[in-house]
Amino acid sequence: MSNTNIIHEIPAKQKAVAFTFDDGPHPIYTPQILEIFKEVSGKATFYMIGKHMLEHPEIVNNVVEQSHEIGNHTYSHPFLTKLSKDDCKEEIKESDSIIKKLTGQRAATFRPPYFDFNEDTVSIVQDFSYKMIGAVNMDAVDWEQPGVNHIVTKSRNHIRNGSIFLFHDGLGDRSQTVEAVRILVKELVDEGYQLVTVSELMQFTENKSY
Numbered sequence: 001m002s003n004t005n006i007i008h009e010i011p012a013k014q015k016a017v018a019f020t021f022d023d024g025p026h027p028i029y030t031p032q033i034l035e036i037f038k039e040v041s042g043k044a045t046f047y048m049i050g051k052h053m054l055e056h057p058e059i060v061n062n063v064v065e066q067s068h069e070i071g072n073h074t075y076s077h078p079f080l081t082k083l084s085k086d087d088c089k090e091e092i093k094e095s096d097s098i099i100k101k102l103t104g105q106r107a108a109t110f111r112p113p114y115f116d117f118n119e120d121t122v123s124i125v126q127d128f129s130y131k132m133i134g135a136v137n138m139d140a141v142d143w144e145q146p147g148v149n150h151i152v153t154k155s156r157n158h159i160r161n162g163s164i165f166l167f168h169d170g171l172g173d174r175s176q177t178v179e180a181v182r183i184l185v186k187e188l189v190d191e192g193y194q195l196v197t198v199s200e201l202m203q204f205t206e207n208k209s210y
């Protein structure tokens with residue numbers, strides 16, 4: 001698919017970036033991430049898996065209470081292009097309903113599992129009025145546990161106004177991610193960056209296509 005359907009960064013004038021965390025909520029790692037952001041009054045976006053939300057609604061509550069954003073990441077994390085259009089729609093719709101039920105509001109953005117999407121996915125995502133969100137630091141591959149230093153160094157190369165960073169707080173041992181995020185958050189705050197949600201970041205541009 002062409003990159004025009006997915007947003008990896010925002011042409012922001014402000015010194016601001018968005019951290020995103022996929023595949024939670026997780027009872028160990030999500031609270032650790034929340035603590036890091038609480039200490040610096042930063043905000044983040046969590047692309048939660050619908051069925052994980054049902055397993056840990058109390059963590060979903062904590063995330064919402066601390067004014068972070070929750071985005072749609074499907075109900076069961078499938079490869080969407082391997083599903084029929086109807087099944088793909090069901091995956092997104094189910095999660096849309098769970099988010100609304102648990103948080104009281106609809107999600108504004110969507111991230112496809114494995115960044116696997118096609119024209120059908122794009123049209124369904126548009127029907128739900130979601131923006132599809134990518135990231136600038138795919139080469140950090142935090143999900144492969146490549147070492148804290150690798151995650152930090154690769155992500156650091158992409159620090160600029162409007163960057164969207166990808167990390168994971170679920171589906172595996174995420175202790176390397178937590179340590180890398182702790183380091184990056186401190187550096188960014190020291191450099192004067194605001195840590196905002198993806199939806200907030202999209203407000204930081206006059207480009208109306210966002």
Ligand SMILES: [Zn+2]
Pocket residue numbers: 022023073077112113114
């Ligand atoms: Zn995922």
